[in-house]
Amino acid sequence: DDLPTIGALYSSGQLPSETPTAPLRKPSQDVNRRVSLVRTDITSLAVDAIVNAAKNSLRGGGGVDGAIHRAAGPGLVRECLARYPDGCDTGDAVITAGHNLPARNVIHTVGPIYQSQAASEPLLRSCYQACLRTAVENDCATIAFSGISTGVYGYPADNAAHVACSVVRDFLEQQDTEGKIQRVIFVTFLDKDVNAYNSVLP
Numbered sequence: 001d002d003l004p005t006i007g008a009l010y011s012s013g014q015l016p017s018e019t020p021t022a023p024l025r026k027p028s029q030d031v032n033r034r035v036s037l038v039r040t041d042i043t044s045l046a047v048d049a050i051v052n053a054a055k056n057s058l059r060g061g062g063g064v065d066g067a068i069h070r071a072a073g074p075g076l077v078r079e080c081l082a083r084y085p086d087g088c089d090t091g092d093a094v095i096t097a098g099h100n101l102p103a104r105n106v107i108h109t110v111g112p113i114y115q116s117q118a119a120s121e122p123l124l125r126s127c128y129q130a131c132l133r134t135a136v137e138n139d140c141a142t143i144a145f146s147g148i149s150t151g152v153y154g155y156p157a158d159n160a161a162h163v164a165c166s167v168v169r170d171f172l173e174q175q176d177t178e179g180k181i182q183r184v185i186f187v188t189f190l191d192k193d194v195n196a197y198n199s200v201l202p
């Protein structure tokens with residue numbers, strides 16, 4: 001009973017700055033109904049767009065990027081190089097077809113390599129925003145996000161889930177006022193990310 005709360009520890013400066021500062025504001029019922037959490041291989045999803053955690057060159061790589069390129073077939077890297085020869089900046093997003101995937105499109109975004117919350121959070125927020133804007137511009141009503149930067153790029157799972165949920169909530173409430181995005185699916189793979197979303201989403 002004598003233990004201080006997380007909030008008290010944080011405000012007295014005893015927790016590192018990487019700890020999420022405030023609980024998320026509760027989203028509206030309407031937003032809640034449009035958000036799902038699924039633990040699966042993202043390449044199995046038949047949605048309008050899956051989000052790839054890509055690298056700047058868009059040439060494919062390991063992790064989810066490798067899985068998506070393997071499942072999509074060589075047409076995907078060909079389209080990436082033909083349409084986006086300069087690649088994609090960190091924090092930005094580009095769209096291609098899904099090729100052999102069940103998903104109609106792939107939105108490729110490049111997350112930050114985690115350095116600190118102050119340096120990396122604006123870039124991760126920018127990724128989620130750019131993906132959602134790209135989805136709306138391309139009539140993608142259903143979009144599935146992989147955990148951008150939470151693998152080899154080292155973003156702490158709890159903080160990344162917090163950013164993902166807060167940007168999606170703000171976008172659905174404030175920018176997608178016409179309801180063009182009908183469903184956002186957060187796709188998790190490892191236990192640490194399942195746990196992070198389970199603690200942030202409610």
Ligand code: AR6
Pocket residue numbers: 040041042043053054055060061062063064065066067111146147148149150151152153154187188189190193
């Ligand atoms: N389905 C869904 N999620 C997956 C899958 C999958 N098949 N495979 C991995 N994940 P990462 P990053 C999760 O490392 O941190 C690549 O080499 C994984 O558990 O793929 O943004 C690129 O080419 C983690 O939660 O991406 C870049 O060079 C999340 O996907 C670099 O890695 C992202 O992990 C990007 O690093």
